[in-house]
Amino acid sequence: MTSDTGAPAGYPRNLPRPPAAERVRPLIRDLSTENIAELAVRAREIGDVIPLWYGEGDLVTPAFIRDAAKAAFDAGQTFYVPDMRGAPALTQALAAYQTRLHGRPIARERSTVTPGGMQALALALQLVLDPGRNVVYLEPQWPNIANLIHLSGGEGRAVPLAFRDGDWRLDMDAVIAACDARTTAIVFSTPANPTGWTASREDLAALLAFGRERGIWIVSDEVYNRLYWDGPSAPSILEIAEDEDLVLSINSFSKAWAMTGWRVGWLVHPLSVAPQLAAMTQYMNSGIAATIQAGATVAIEQGEELVATMRERCREGVDLAYAALSQVPDVRLPTKPRGGMYVFFSLASEPDSAIACRRILEEAHVGLAPGWFFGAPARPYLRMCVARDPVQLESALDRMVAALRS
Amino acid sequence: MTSDTGAPAGYPRNLPRPPAAERVRPLIRDLSTENIAELAVRAREIGDVIPLWYGEGDLVTPAFIRDAAKAAFDAGQTFYVPDMRGAPALTQALAAYQTRLHGRPIARERSTVTPGGMQALALALQLVLDPGRNVVYLEPQWPNIANLIHLSGGEGRAVPLAFRDGDWRLDMDAVIAACDARTTAIVFSTPANPTGWTASREDLAALLAFGRERGIWIVSDEVYNRLYWDGPSAPSILEIAEDEDLVLSINSFSKAWAMTGWRVGWLVHPLSVAPQLAAMTQYMNSGIAATIQAGATVAIEQGEELVATMRERCREGVDLAYAALSQVPDVRLPTKPRGGMYVFFSLASEPDSAIACRRILEEAHVGLAPGWFFGAPARPYLRMCVARDPVQLESALDRMVAALRS
Structure with missing residues (x-):
């Protein structure tokens, strides 16, 4: 969108030169960050959201x-x-x-x-x-x-x-x-x-x-x-x-x-x-x-015990998520993964992950990453990080099950 | 240099594929590090070299x-x-x-x-x-x-x-x-x-x-x-x-x-x-x-006092170096710099900084960076980092003055 002076809307009219952003490499101009910034803003408004959208565990480095x-x-x-x-x-x-x-x-x-x-x-x-x-x-x-x-x-x-x-x-x-x-x-x-x-x-x-x-x-x-x-x-x-x-x-x-x-x-x-x-x-x-x-x-x-702890946390998290989400008829779960720190599932009723994420955020107060971040075949999916405290994870899953069943 | 098999010299002849280094970007192939590695090896042999070649002070972070x-x-x-x-x-x-x-x-x-x-x-x-x-x-x-x-x-x-x-x-x-x-x-x-x-x-x-x-x-x-x-x-x-x-x-x-x-x-x-x-x-x-x-x-x-200390150390180091080196007829000193952490000088008798550096290393046991690192106009010059303990610096300068006068 440009103003009638040709400068991008919102740019001061009295500036004699075009903004620097017009002089960066064409390759870079439209590069954008992929993040859940908008969802995160809403999460802060809601207040008690359990954030499972990042690829990050919840353990402080030992x-x-x-x-x-x-x-x-x-x-x-x-x-x-x-x-x-x-x-x-x-x-x-x-x-x-x-x-x-x-x-x-x-x-x-x-x-x-x-x-x-x-x-x-x-x-x-x-x-x-x-x-x-x-x-x-x-x-x-x-x-x-x-x-x-x-x-x-x-x-x-x-x-x-x-x-x-x-x-x-x-x-x-x-x-x-x-x-x-x-x-x-x-x-x-x-x-x-x-x-x-x-x-x-x-x-x-x-x-x-x-x-x-x-x-x-x-x-x-x-x-x-x-x-x-x-x-x-x-x-x-x-x-x-x-x-x-x-x-x-x-x-x-x-x-x-x-x-x-x-x-x-x-x-x-x-x-x-x-x-x-x-x-x-x-x-x-x-x-x-x-x-x-x-x-x-x-x-x-000296970190093998730590690695074992992290691995068990992820494995247990996947098991908890599959046990809970398999109760929900609307949830489509792939075969249980054998590694990683994520559960990646979709909703039969909602092929647009942006809408599904928003719904789960609003109704269950759980933050998930929308599949469209991850390419076309992932569009209907939601990514949940399970490398978390099992008690917190169970709480998130309880909320999701309740919301998705209703 | 290639062997008669076409593989780079020193590369095992029985390897069926060319080494990976032949499959990197042409742009990258000849990129090299600029460092004083060869001089540093010799310095370790000599043993008591005062190293003034790096762009680094000698103060531990406070x-x-x-x-x-x-x-x-x-x-x-x-x-x-x-x-x-x-x-x-x-x-x-x-x-x-x-x-x-x-x-x-x-x-x-x-x-x-x-x-x-x-x-x-x-x-x-x-x-x-x-x-x-x-x-x-x-x-x-x-x-x-x-x-x-x-x-x-x-x-x-x-x-x-x-x-x-x-x-x-x-x-x-x-x-x-x-x-x-x-x-x-x-x-x-x-x-x-x-x-x-x-x-x-x-x-x-x-x-x-x-x-x-x-x-x-x-x-x-x-x-x-x-x-x-x-x-x-x-x-x-x-x-x-x-x-x-x-x-x-x-x-x-x-x-x-x-x-x-x-x-x-x-x-x-x-x-x-x-x-x-x-x-x-x-x-x-x-x-x-x-x-x-x-x-x-x-x-x-909270670092302004530290910055002042670093600045004084550099300023004093430049002064010490100029006071000492100006005694040596062979040393050509530009106008004293008003900033930075280096003294950059040349020897009238030796236009090749690689040779001059080696001579100062061997005779004065002081490590300097040769000017050819810094481009054609710097070829005769030697770079000395002066962001150092003045006592150590004076010792290095004494050695250099003695060596360069002889």
């Missing part, structure tokens, strides 16, 4: 991790960390951890620590994606991936997971059909946010084989890989990839170690691109605070 | 700032900060601080907090620079700027500062001549790293007027603006820019608040691009740790 960061502050660790790709203690801990977890040696130099898993993804695309090329990604998918592809100058090509027999499944034929000579990478999350779909070892092998054949990078977001109930980790691309395969694995301390607010993650990459990651790290962020890395190091080294 | 971060850990602030562009307490403190310092209202929404000043620069270029366009920058300049322009897909065009009457000066005609229809931005640091050149109010006005006329963004790296001896701040582009001018100012807690290892900085931008910065923040880093922001907030609110 004291042993916070204490390590505090001790680093006390020790005066307030200087640059010379190895910008990660303090030696942390990258060594990551190497030992990943080697143990995935049953395959993963050298220290293959992990680059980043200010959050999000930046690990951004560096992954910056490493491989030339503007104008395309990236295939599986949908439903957390919206940051599509937005990052766009921000990186790439064309995002969404390939829906197939929904068959109540279950989300990889449609490898659709992935292959979406790729062409300009495809740089295939990106997915496993266990997936929001569906909980988890790539099987066979799915990963098929993706890797196809990537090898075509020279396409496989970018696997494995931020939820420890929140999985059928083993110590969900199947990981790192279990089957050779050191120099075109594979990038994204991870983060946020979910499994209750460290969302620490902003620290890591990227696993081929050894041969370590110099490029060193340079990109220098010119993008110049490293991570030593104090934050001190916390991350003890999280990796 | 306790009142560390205590604020520790208190935030104790208070359980380990969750996402809802406003990813900065916690309200910090952006409010930045608004009050900048409004006071620059004598012009700078709204809270115009500052975006970033994981370090480096990322503030990266976001600035990501906001405005389309691949294939060019960016003019003043030289000598810290190497991250030219490397970031390249990494961002732009063509960097170095414009030398003029060296006249022993002084570095802006050559506005050269800046104008370097710009064309594809120029997106003019980037500089003031006080400059490494020269200490400080843009006058008139320099900034000329740059801003030219930017307005041509629709070119002015990107002013003001990370050293408090380390200036002729007033509370070096002249800042924020003193003269209107809210919607095409102006981006980079800043950081690293230098003036002794917080290099905290990795927190900020970007001041036109109000109208706040939504773009919000989106870019979400997709590039998803915000800064609450604990780190708690430290940054008290640094801004």
Whole structure:
């Protein structure tokens, strides 16, 4: 909308120049945040809303991790960390951890620590994606991936997971059909946010084989890989990839170690691109605070009990949600997920998730994330984070059941 | 260098696929880190080297700032900060601080907090620079700027500062001549790293007027603006820019608040691009740790004494260096800088800074940064960081004077 002076409505008429927003990159101009801002405003008005819309648990990071960061502050660790790709203690801990977890040696130099898993993804695309090329990604998918592809100058090509027999499944034929000579990478999350779909070892092998054949990078977001109930980790691309395969694995301390607010993650990459990651790290962020890395190091080294607690919390949360919501005829539940921190369901009576979310907010005072954030196939769905205190979760589910039955 | 199999030398011959490094973006392949790694290896062999090569002071961040971060850990602030562009307490403190310092209202929404000043620069270029366009920058300049322009897909065009009457000066005609229809931005640091050149109010006005006329963004790296001896701040582009001018100012807690290892900085931008910065923040880093922001907030609110200490340390360091080095006939000293944390000098007898640095390392056991990092006009120069304990600095200077006189 523009005023009769040609300036955007609401912009002062006496300003001689157009606003700066008209001089930013065309690519950036329409980029928007995906969030529940409008719903959150309404939630504050309502007052007693139980917020299950964010991808975040409710546990404060345990004291042993916070204490390590505090001790680093006390020790005066307030200087640059010379190895910008990660303090030696942390990258060594990551190497030992990943080697143990995935049953395959993963050298220290293959992990680059980043200010959050999000930046690990951004560096992954910056490493491989030339503007104008395309990236295939599986949908439903957390919206940051599509937005990052766009921000990186790439064309995002969404390939829906197939929904068959109540279950989300990889449609490898659709992935292959979406790729062409300009495809740089295939990106997915496993266990997936929001569906909980988890790539099987066979799915990963098929993706890797196809990537090898075509020279396409496989970018696997494995931020939820420890929140999985059928083993110590969900199947990981790192279990089957050779050191120099075109594979990038994204991870983060946020979910499994209750460290969302620490902003620290890591990227696993081929050894041969370590110099490029060193340079990109220098010119993008110049490293991570030593104090934050001190916390991350003890999280990796001493955090297995915490990870088990987080995993049980999610598993129990899924069970509680399925037990409660299966009582409601209007609720459509996919097969129960085996990992992740979400329940992703729809209402038979309401195909528009924006309306359904609003209704549940108003009637049950529970905050859910609308499926349209996650792409076209997710439009009818609602995402509920279950990594919460079971008592609070039961209370939210009681309210939802009461509201949805009425 | 390639072996006879076509694989890079040293790469195992039995690997069936080419290494991943051959499949990264061409733009990235030759990107390298600029550092003193080789010199640092030699320094460790020597053993008693005084390291003045990094742009970092030697003061641990004061306790009142560390205590604020520790208190935030104790208070359980380990969750996402809802406003990813900065916690309200910090952006409010930045608004009050900048409004006071620059004598012009700078709204809270115009500052975006970033994981370090480096990322503030990266976001600035990501906001405005389309691949294939060019960016003019003043030289000598810290190497991250030219490397970031390249990494961002732009063509960097170095414009030398003029060296006249022993002084570095802006050559506005050269800046104008370097710009064309594809120029997106003019980037500089003031006080400059490494020269200490400080843009006058008139320099900034000329740059801003030219930017307005041509629709070119002015990107002013003001990370050293408090380390200036002729007033509370070096002249800042924020003193003269209107809210919607095409102006981006980079800043950081690293230098003036002794917080290099905290990795927190900020970007001041036109109000109208706040939504773009919000989106870019979400997709590039998803915000800064609450604990780190708690430290940054008290640094801004209660850090003026610290800033004064840092400034005096730099000023005294410059004086000590000039007093000592002016005794050495071989040393060429420009006019004494009025800001920054560096002394930037050359040797009449040695135009190659790599050789001069190595000689000073071997003979004086003092580590300096070679000028070739900073562009062609800086090739003969040596950069010495003087933001150090004066006793240590005097010791380094004594050694240098002895070595350079012999």
